[in-house]
Amino acid sequence: MGADHTRPAPSTPPGVRRILVATVVPLFVLTVIVALVLWPRDTPTKDTGGDVPRYHGTVTRVVTEPCPPTPEAPEGSPGTADGPCGTVTVKVEQGPDAGQQVQTPVPAGPGAPTVAVGDEVVLVELTDPADPTASSYNIAEHQRGEPLIWLVALFAAAIVAFGRLRGLAALAGLAASFAILLTFVVPGISGGGSPLLIAITGSALIMFVVLYLTHGITAQTSVAVLGTLGSLVLTGVLGSLATAAAHLTGFGSEEATTLSMYQRDVDLHGLLLAGIIIGSLGVLDDVTVTQAATVTELAHANPGLSRMQLYRAATRVGRAHIASTVNTIVLAYAGASLPLLLLLTADSRPVGQILTSEFLAQEIVRSAVATLGLIAAVPLTTGLAALVTTAGRAPEADPVRDPDPTPKPRPAVDRDAALEALSAGRPGTPSTPAPARWPDPGRSTDTAW
Template identity: 25%
Template sequence: MNVLVWLTAILFILMIVIGGKKGVRSFLSLFLNFGVLFITIFLMTNPKNSPIILTLIACTVISWISLFYINEMSSKTVTAFISTMITIVILLLFIVFVTEKSMIRGFGEESTEEISIFSLYISVDFVQIGASVIIISTIGAILEVAISIATSMHEILHHNPFISRKKLFTSGLSIGKDILGTDTNTLFFAFFGGYLSLLIWFKDLSYSIGDIINSKVFATEMIMIFCAGIGIALIIPITSSVNAYYLIKKREKTENAL
């Protein structure tokens, strides 16, 4: 417990020193987002509640906290929020379809011994739960890409006020290409780092490469990585197009008013 307190204090001090008031809001947002996730998980245990709808609500609240509470209300955060919600809806529909077709819902045979003492009749839709897990795991990376592209495109228009919509959109895509590789690798290593013990367990069980690839546990993690990467790839053109449309429209209204 003392270690947790010290680490929390060190993080809080560093965020204040480096980020100032925004650092304080960023620190508080961690607990707010944790509260949102805790409430969402608690509500998912009720069979009457749809995990998909709860996930959409949770992602909306998390996006609001991460964008408007930390960075305050501005045209950058508004366009980033719109882009994020469009991407989440598209990705969620795609993930539900993939989860249904790939038959990865439920527990793998490796977990049979651990869960044998529990009742499996819990009346929870594991297809929707699996989709919710992937979305919640990806929301942070999607938000990061959205606000990064939105901020960069606003700066481009500020320094080049007469840029065309097409060139502004192309600039957003170019920025996204640089972010795509690093964020995809971040997700890849984050997932594999968290499941390193699983890979070691596969080795102890003398699994062949074919057994590992066809294992439900491994397949689930790989699908999560690929879907998360698809989400990051989708947010780039969506954010670029939303910002290009909004910024040029705003410039045209300003010119007409003059």
């Protein structure tokens, strides 16, 4: 996560480093303590009694045939069942029937997979409730393990080939992020913990690990950490206020409703807030690291810039970054919620009622809150970076202390003396006197090829 800025940052004064250490280390220790207190210990056990056995197999034959007429079709409906119809022969690779050929019906219905000879599929074994000894197989879906493994391998190879050690560190940070999400955030929320508190703690833990692992332990990274942490807290506060003002319950999606049926003690309103915070973390990471690096690079390129000049110049960069990132956030949420957006054309209700309904209102709140937190991250991180970068300067070296900061005109130089100096040869070589004037004042001084 985050932008890559490989130029080593200038040395930070010892006093500034001590202040950053005194600020960041207690925050990290507090995050670890809160994480240990909230760490899930009694996670609910899964009830596997109703799980249907699933086995891998390979399709060896597909036979399609016309679907038989429906015996009791309503008036005006087609007289045959929805296709396709036929049988599929599959060689079972796992389970008690491994190595045998079994027949299954051709998958049909909405979302059913389309199979062909040679496809690797997943079979489910269904038992007849009336006769437990009788069972049959159905095709559930395709096996996706091998293509996903190749895609992940290509993803990792491209990152390491381009980023080298920094890319390897980014992959390690990504692995740490998933480890924290799967071992702390998800089990903690499933165990009935506060989703908002767990999300903020987990996001802060991810932020500390990923930023320092990817960008190194520097003052610039510490500024990005402080800016990200402050923006995360602000995002959580804004999210709480916005969801309370909009009276959102968290039941705005089918997944949330299904989850409430399996785990009744999950706080879906808090889960909505947790999703907003975790979803904002990746974008905040990019913005804060970029702003801290921008201030550092500007100060490195022009050490004479004052604190306010650094802030204003870096803020202009941040405005351009925000202008594109806001569109990225909205499009990301729109892409994830595209089926919901299609309801704008399929639903017969007025557009105002659709937009203010639970499922679309929570997407609007999610996008708006994430954007507000992102906008706040720019001035916060830029101000901290300007303070840290200009700290320790000598008073005479900081132009902000100069009562007359206007540029001083250069002293006038005699033209003949300048021409004589430019035309003088190197030491040890005979020199030729320079002409008092150019031979032809109207001629171009560009060297001919």
